[in-house]
Amino acid sequence: MADFDRDQVYKTVPQKGFFGNPKGLFTLFFTEFWERFSYYGMRAILIYYMYYSVKDGGLGIDEKMASSIMAIYGSLVYMSGVIGGWIADRLLGTSRTVFYGGVLIMTGHIVLSLPAGATALFFSMGLIVIGTGLLKPNVSNIVGDLYSKTDNRRDAGFSIFYTGINAGAFLSPIIVDGVRLQAGFHAGFAVAAVGMFLGLVVFVLTKKKNLGQAGQYVLNPMSKEERVRFYKVASFSLVGIVVLGWIASTIGWLTINTFSFIVTILGVIIPIFYFYFMLRSPKITSDEKSRLYAYIPLFLAAVIFWAIQEQGTYVLSKFADQRTELSFFGYEFSPALFQSVNPLFIIALAPVFASIWIKLGDRQPTTLQKFSFGLVFAGLSFIVMMVPGLLFGTEGLVSPLWLVFSFLLVVIGELLLSPVGLSATTKLAPSAFSAQTMSLWFMTNATGQAVNAQIVKFYDRDTEVMYFGITGLVAVFFGLLLLVFSKKLQVLMKGIR
Known part of the structure; x- marks a missing residue:
């Protein structure tokens, strides 16, 4: 779809109705709220379900193996976004892809x-991996459709959208873990299923009125012949993968x-x-190619950031369970509740950051500068976690405030990098690869966690x-390196700040 057509889509969206932003932001805010409620509620207790003993309701998996599985799982969840973006761009459009993804997640x-x-x-895990890949990048891409490329509300809109994500992520560990403590792990997972069901209800009932034509089009549709060939290749490939996987696991090769x-x-x-594929494609212009080159260092910075941030769900979860005093001023709590600290800080600080960007307008830091500072704060969040071990050793329990402070630092980094990265992706993406470039943004998380699958084995x-x-x-080093080269990279962005 050409830029002219995208502008026509934008004009069908009611532009007022949700905190000064397009009305469709309401639909996407609450769809993502409930999807994240289900996902983060499940993740808050999942690692404990894996390594707690059978008598405590768990599976009794080795702790290091459980951390590696969590990283693999997280990586595949975001890696599957590449498939979800391709399906939206070539087959279904973003709106239908989002719906089918939600159904798979709930299942x-x-x-x-x-x-x-x-x-x-x-x-x-397999169902949620595929479902999240279909839903998550495409919801974010529809947010981009709500705004013109020159709309100054875009970064603020993504920050509000990001608040919805984290409102769900804040409430879910409290509710899901509360149910888990009363009725066991499986009851907690059932609550997560209800959350995704509510997200689907919101999306289906409000999308027609609020989204206009956003998400209804297929950017780069397949011809009839291409569809037939695709379904044949996909069917044979799926069968081949299943057969090879079964054989490899049977003979002990696939561990x-x-x-x-x-x-x-x-x-x-x-x-x-x-x-490589996008840069070689004849479907992108010279300016789009230049912007794509500028996007590569942003991608690498985001990979490093998410490699740190996502360890809050497994490495820091283990730290909370085994190295932290689970009481504060006489109040005792579950280690899973630390998973609500990160989104709580985001809920509190995201409006502050959004208002700062609106107030500064064209004087705000560039995307590259925000990325640099975000990466530095992420590094500091782990450097802080060195201190308890240096001061008190690694055998006893330490104050929960160490974890709280670490989460605060990484949240500041996240607010500098993540919503800005979503916004920058929609602006820097080539028109012919819009949804797929958004999927590539979510690949930053996938790649970061794929690396984590190896390095978390070294933590004890x-x-x-x-x-x-x-x-x-x-x-910290790579954050400062990006800052040094930010002016040169800005030239490649061809007017996009």
């Missing part, structure tokens, strides 16, 4: 709520360690392939100080 949570052990765990290594390799190869009490220190310093 995955229902399966996980069944007391069927590791079989249900891995089957539900969790082997699979995690494959995911790590894919996390590196897929974005390289996508950048003995390596705690070195682990946090090295990881944090790497992030």
Whole structure:
């Protein structure tokens, strides 16, 4: 679809109605709110479900293996966004793709709520991986459709949208873990399924009135012949993968360690392939190619950022469970509640950042500068976690305030980088690869967690100080390096700030 047609789509969207933003932001805000409620509620208790003993309701998986599985799972969730973006661009359009993704996610949570052990765990993971890949990048892409490319409300709109994500992420660990404590892990997972159902209800009932034509079009549709060929190739490929996977697992070649290594390799190869494919495509203009080159260092910075941020769900979850005093001023709490700290800070600070960007207008820092500062804050959040081990050793329990402060620092980095990255992706994306470029943005998280699948194996009490220190310093170094080259990269963006 050409830029002219995209402008026509934008004109069908009611432009007032949700905190000064387009009315469609209401629909997407609450759809993503409930989807994130389901996802983060499940993730808040998932690692404990894996490594707690069977007598405590868990599966009794080795702790390091559980962390690696969490990283693999998170990586595949975001890696599948590449498929979701392609399906939206070539087959279904973003709106229909979002709906089908939500149905698969809900089904995955229902399966996980069944007391069927590791079989249900891995089957539900597969459903949620595919469903999130269909839904998440395409919801964000529809947000971009609500604004013209020159609309100054765009960054603020994405910040508000990001608040919706984190409102769901804040409430879900409290509710899901509360149910888990009363009725067990499977009841908690059932609550996550209800959350996704409510998200689907909001989307279906309000999209026609609020979204106009946003998300209804297919950007780069297949011809009839291409569709027939695609379905044949996809069917044979799926059958081949299933058969090979069954054979490899039967003879012992396909272990969790082997699979995690494959995911790590894919996390590196897929974005390289996508950048190469888009840069070689005759469907992008010279300006779009220049912007895509400028996008590469943003991609790499985001990979490093998410590699740190996502460890809050497994490495810091283990720290909360094993190294933290789970009481404060006489109030005792579950380690899963720390998963609400990060989104709570985002809810509190996102409006502040949004108002700052609106107030500064054209005087606000560039996208590259925001990325640089965001990466530095992410690094500092891990450097802080060195201190308890240096001061008190790694055998005893430490104050919960260390984790709270670490989450605060990474949230500041997240607000500088993540909503801005979503907005920058919609502005820098070539028109012919709009949804796929948004999927590439979510690949930053996939690649970061794919790398995590290997490095989290090095974390334990003995390596705690070195682990946090090295990881944090790497992030700070690359953040400062990006800042040094920001002016040169700005030229490549061809007017996009």
